[in-house]
Amino acid sequence: MKKIAYQNIDKLYGELASNLDLYMPIKKAGALNFEKYENGKEADIETLQTVKSVKDLFFPQVEHFVDFKTDGTKIDVIDTREIRSEFAIFGVRACDLKSLEVLDKVFLQEPVDSMYKNKRDNAVIFTLACQNPHASCFCKVFDIDASSPKGDVECHLTNGVLYLNPITEKGANLVNKLTCLEDATSESVDLNKQEIKAKIDALPFSNLDLSVFKGENLMELFDRKEWEELSKACLGCGTCTFICPTCQCFDVRDFKTNNGVKRFRCWDSCMYSEFTKMAAENPRKNQMQRFRQRFMHKLVYYPSNNGGLYSCVGCGRCVKKCPQSLNIVKVIKKLGDK
Amino acid sequence: MVNEVLIPHIGVITDIRKDTPDVKTFRVVGLDGKKVFEHMPGQCAMLSIPGVGEAMFSITSSPTNTEFMEFSIKKCGCLTSWLHAMTVGQQVTIRGPYGNGFPVTTDFKGKNMLFIAGGIGLAPLRSVINYIRDNRQDYGTIDIVYGSRSMDDLVDFREIEEEWKNEKDFNVYLTIDREQEGWNGHVGFVPSYVKEVNIPTDRTAVLCGPPIMIKFTLQALLELGFNKTQVYTTLEFRMKCGVGKCGRCNVGNKYICKDGPVFRMDQLQELPSEY
Ligand SMILES: Cc1cc2nc3c(=O)[nH]c(=O)nc-3n(C[C@H](O)[C@H](O)[C@H](O)COP(=O)(O)OP(=O)(O)OC[C@H]3O[C@@H](n4cnc5c(N)ncnc54)[C@H](O)[C@@H]3O)c2cc1C
Ligand code: SF4
Ligand code: SF4
Ligand code: FES
Numbered sequence: 190m191k192k193i194a195y196q197n198i199d200k201l202y203g204e205l206a207s208n209l210d211l212y213m214p215i216k217k218a219g220a221l222n223f224e225k226y227e228n229g230k231e232a233d234i235e236t237l238q239t240v241k242s243v244k245d246l247f248f249p250q251v252e253h254f255v256d257f258k259t260d261g262t263k264i265d266v267i268d269t270r271e272i273r274s275e276f277a278i279f280g281v282r283a284c285d286l287k288s289l290e291v292l293d294k295v296f297l298q299e300p301v302d303s304m305y306k307n308k309r310d311n312a313v314i315f316t317l318a319c320q321n322p323h324a325s326c327f328c329k330v331f332d333i334d335a336s337s338p339k340g341d342v343e344c345h346l347t348n349g350v351l352y353l354n355p356i357t358e359k360g361a362n363l364v365n366k367l368t369c370l371e372d373a374t375s376e377s378v379d380l381n382k383q384e385i386k387a388k389i390d391a392l393p394f395s396n397l398d399l400s401v402f403k404g405e406n407l408m409e410l411f412d413r414k415e416w417e418e419l420s421k422a423c424l425g426c427g428t429c430t431f432i433c434p435t436c437q438c439f440d441v442r443d444f445k446t447n448n449g450v451k452r453f454r455c456w457d458s459c460m461y462s463e464f465t466k467m468a469a470e471n472p473r474k475n476q477m478q479r480f481r482q483r484f485m486h487k488l489v490y491y492p493s494n495n496g497g498l499y500s501c502v503g504c505g506r507c508v509k510k511c512p513q514s515l516n517i518v519k520v521i522k523k524l525g526d527k
Numbered sequence: 528m529v530n531e532v533l534i535p536h537i538g539v540i541t542d543i544r545k546d547t548p549d550v551k552t553f554r555v556v557g558l559d560g561k562k563v564f565e566h567m568p569g570q571c572a573m574l575s576i577p578g579v580g581e582a583m584f585s586i587t588s589s590p591t592n593t594e595f596m597e598f599s600i601k602k603c604g605c606l607t608s609w610l611h612a613m614t615v616g617q618q619v620t621i622r623g624p625y626g627n628g629f630p631v632t633t634d635f636k637g638k639n640m641l642f643i644a645g646g647i648g649l650a651p652l653r654s655v656i657n658y659i660r661d662n663r664q665d666y667g668t669i670d671i672v673y674g675s676r677s678m679d680d681l682v683d684f685r686e687i688e689e690e691w692k693n694e695k696d697f698n699v700y701l702t703i704d705r706e707q708e709g710w711n712g713h714v715g716f717v718p719s720y721v722k723e724v725n726i727p728t729d730r731t732a733v734l735c736g737p738p739i740m741i742k743f744t745l746q747a748l749l750e751l752g753f754n755k756t757q758v759y760t761t762l763e764f765r766m767k768c769g770v771g772k773c774g775r776c777n778v779g780n781k782y783i784c785k786d787g788p789v790f791r792m793d794q795l796q797e798l799p800s801e802y
Contacts, residue, residue, distance in 0.1 A: 257577030
């Protein structure tokens, strides 16, 4: 294990950034998001959560991947995918880390999504244990341990010291290169883990009951009359899907330029009425159906296809950000207690 | 870096046939003049005109056709209108094949088959019907019930009249919705015609067409004594990726692009009726 005094943390960022591209929570215009670290930027690892999750670095909101040049009848296809070399991400919380496992099952399944895989293969992830979990967090429900998030390097910030514990070979290789670190023993971190666990146990949503949410109850849950009431206020704004670390729906669109056509993919939302609209009909005609799709997918459809793994990591972003105060916790409570 | 499924190949249009007032059939090959990829009956491909859009279409030609692929496309929106405006020699993009296809080498093998189509729903069935014609010894009697709005809306009319009707142990039943001059065949909707023809229940049935036709035809088959485990259909949803990743085309926990588009009716019963 290694350590650095928190007052010298800029040295660590600087040294990491001189080795490879470093992404971390950076405050810009009041909003905290994962961005590329550069000298003079406002890095912040004390605030618990970024607005958008770490998924943005693996599955960006907009990703341009091919150009077409048309000349008479002839079309040229030009591969424009970005090829990444190794990069580091600092300050990833346990829930966001787990969301990558959820996304892996979608994007790394055959046929492999080359753009996602390239970033996944080249990322060195420094996690950060959650010193002050928020009342909206419920990662514990999904067996996620926010006191000990296992990335490539597991970090703890306690009593003015940042501890770094390499987990993977990739993590160790990078940490060993850093000259600003000193050796450390694990006592403070062990103690800190216990403190964090106690805080998490005391959170209001830490004991939600997920037992009804399984594949064998698919039809019964789909038909529950409570969906009407749960979704009544939903605006279909899509906020919950964009901030969610596990939402993976995308659209593919073309953009005409003076110099050919750019094709890119961008986040889309099952909360939008256009999402499934077809010429003759729309299989999900009303907002209740779309709302139901989002939560059934997270709690029933996805787990039934992925060995029981839920497609929610309890990050609480939708709990905090829905303008109508609708969220997955309300769904779990309402449908979970029958 | 591994290949990206979303990056398409080039397809060259080598023939265009006008089937009906709003359906054209396009022949497509790769730049080398050969088929762009192999497929199974019932599988689909994504066709696109860059700058216009990309959409999923059934590969209507049989895999036994070694020279080219064909797509029967109904004009109904932006991309399909552009495709209808294309001429021979022009290029499109193509990627695939997608979907599970029909179980032609397993569940269908050795069976007497009943194919029921409405309108453009013939497109996926034509692939399997022509596959069966080229592997005749593996299948029994073939009954085909096909209906459209009018005589002019029957897709592949020439092939049906000149080839399918002359095939041994093939029974072809055509119908149109309303009386029309020059038509002396059957008039009426597909579901009631299926009941009239009274097809023996030892057939494995495949239904393709608009949802409303599928619903009533299934009902008719059940009344005739068919079991849901004998009846297959294809579902259609809006699609973007074709490989179960864009999250657009699920019914319950199944993705139509990947786990479908072919489903057996008893499997559909286990899923929410959101289609
Ligand atoms: C598995 C599958 C197989 C198909 N096979 C064939 C086929 O063999 N022949 C054929 O003609 N068509 C087929 N379709 C339908 C075809 O994909 C649509 O007609 C096409 O997407 C419309 O594109 P457009 O740009 O012309 O329409 P747009 O301009 O995009 O839209 C026109 C209208 O069509 C709707 N639309 C968009 N996507 C679809 C869709 N996938 N299905 C229906 N409506 C849609 C739009 O919401 C809009 O209301 C198939 C669809 C699927 C999913
Ligand atoms: S649940 Fe809330 S955040 Fe999500 S679409 Fe509805 S109103 Fe918007
Ligand atoms: S559904 Fe809500 S709580 Fe669950 S992972 Fe998504 S944003 Fe976080
Ligand atoms: S088309 Fe993307 S998931 Fe089916």
